[in-house]
Amino acid sequence: MSAAAVILPGATLGVLGGGQLGRMFVHAAQQMGYFTVVLDPDPQSPAGRVSHHHVQADYEDPHALQQLAALCAAVTTEFENVPAASLSALALQSTGVSPAAASVSVAQDRAREKAHFVACGVPCAPYAVLETAEQLSAIQAHLLPGILKTARLGYDGKGQIRVKTREDLSAAWTQLGQVPCVLEKMLPLALECSVIVARSRSGQVVNFPVQRNLHRDGILAVTEVYEGNLSAQTAQQAVSGARAIAAGLDYVGVLCVEFFVLQDGSLVVNEIAPRPHNSGHYTLDGCDVSQFELQVRTLCGLPLTPPRLHSPSFMLNLLGDLWPIHAPTAGPLNAAPPWEKVLALPGTHLHLYGKQEAKPGRKMGHLNITAKTPEEARQVALEAAACLGIPAF
Ligand code: ATP
Ligand code: MG
DSSP: OOSSOOOOTTTTTEEOOSSSHHHHHHHHHHHTTOOEEEESSOOOTGGGGSSEEEEEESSTTTTHHHHHHHSSSSSESSSSSSOOHHHHHHHTTEEEEOOOOOHHHHTOOHHHHHHHHHHHHHOOOOOOEEEHHHHHTOOGGGGOEEEEEESOOOTTTTEEEEEEEHHHHHHHHHHHHTOOOOEEEEEOOOEEEEEEEEOOOOOOOEEOOOOEEEETTEEEEEEESSSTOHHHHHHHHHHHHHHHHHHTTTOOEEEEEEEEEESSOEEEEEEEEESOOOGTTTHHBBSSSSSHHHHHHHHOOOOOOOOOOOEEEEEEEEEEEGGGGOOOSSSOOSSSSSSHHHHTTTEEEEEEEOOOOOOOOOOEEEEEESSSSOOOOOOHHHHHHHHHTTTOO
């Protein structure tokens, strides 16, 4: 099948990566009548376990990529650290691929990502690229205190060290193995938000409303979405910034753009994720079209319709910390955490990813809360959080 043709239900779609994002992509694709293939080396991967086919191999395994190309009309990815070369290899075999390797490779590298923000005219934190000892000594004082981030392979706050002085910076770079890094100025944040856009091959773009996000220990904890969760001006700026960033990449697929709102009210872009995002999980229950359905639609060249938030929504991440140590995760419903209490609250929607082992900081699932008003949604979200032992917000 040509890469540009519309791919209709009945065809087979592939996803590189078998985590929870892949699992929810598989659910959406299957609901629409597609067959699915997951490429992930882990036999217990959350997506692999629910997919029609699971190719258990490394993302760079040429034989596995050939197998994927033979099975699939189109392939997408669920995480940005998939080798861009694998996406290129699939595209060469005339398998439809979105997002394109070129877009993913920008998101994989913080230095290129920031250069792209600058090129699109969307402000980001003042930063410097750090690859050599000369660059280390030339770092300008106004970037301190700052955060040193590895240019590649960071997630959930991993690969980041906060630094106050030049001595800290030098020690931090050594600690990170002197790999290429970006030093970002530490900004006074008022709050964090994100926007998810979906862009088609023909350049049509739709977006979800702006999500307000609370992070704890570098990991997303709570997302809240309803009219008025942010000032109208900030929301509008975030949406136009996200659209500009997607258009500048000639992006095809679902893209999340994370922003900081500073204490003076200004908006600064943080980073992009070339895939559905944790801050968009509320769309599964709060919107008439989810971010995963839009991923399927963009991949298949199907029409995009603007998604509508039909209910004020909260999303609570369920991290492994909520499980008592050594409790079986696949046990009966009355095994902790107390799902039966949470599910007794109106408008709660439980999503678990089928992971076998709960570890601190590991994303095990999420709880969506929908209600008629933002106040009701917040009230239920706070009650659910209290039941689960999640700190109030
Ligand atoms: P993920 O990919 O899971 O979103 P990450 O590891 O890529 O996370 P970042 O998004 O870069 O990490 O940073 C994690 C968190 O650290 C941010 O959400 C924010 O709370 C804080 N942070 C990052 N950069 C800055 C900055 N320049 N100033 C102040 N706080 C920051
Ligand atoms: Mg982030």
